[in-house]
Amino acid sequence: MRCRLAEDLSFHSLRHTYASQLVQAGAAIPAVAEQLGHRDGVTVLRTYAHLTPQIRESEVRQRFSAVSQENVRLARREKRRLQSMRSEAVGHNWTTYAQINDMRTADRPLRQRQYADRPVRRERNTSG
Numbered sequence: 001m002r003c004r005l006a007e008d009l010s011f012h013s014l015r016h017t018y019a020s021q022l023v024q025a026g027a028a029i030p031a032v033a034e035q036l037g038h039r040d041g042v043t044v045l046r047t048y049a050h051l052t053p054q055i056r057e058s059e060v061r062q063r064f065s066a067v068s069q070e071n072v073r074l075a076r077r078e079k080r081r082l083q084s085m086r087s088e089a090v091g092h093n094w095t096t097y098a099q100i101n102d103m104r105t106a107d108r109p110l111r112q113r114q115y116a117d118r119p120v121r122r123e124r125n126t127s128g
Contacts, residue, residue, distance in 0.1 A: 023048040 015036070022032045029041035038044060049055055
């Protein structure tokens with residue numbers, strides 16, 4: 001019986017998927033190493049450690065902290081004021097929020113501003 005797999009799919013990719021799913025499911029690293037035929041878990045850890053549930057959970061905890069109930073109440077209480085401040089800073093068109101304007105040329109029409117920083121090209125005097 002022939003299997004119709006994609007041509008770019010190799011035995012190694014199946015092996016990699018198998019190992020990835022074992023690690024993601026929380027299988028013991030020595031057991032995964034044994035399944036793959038490795039002498040120890042060092043290669044498995046080097047290749048798949050970022051997939052372990054403990055590592056992912058640790059990464060999330062390091063970068064994000066839980067929001068305290070006090071901060072939740074404060075945010076609810078200040079919501080309107082914060083939205084007003086955002087509106088004043090950003091305006092109604094959020095796409096222009098990060099736009100950088102050259103303050104030296106802000107009073108000139110757009111066409112003049114586009115060419116303000118370009119060096120003036122002077123014709124050479126070829127008569128001589």
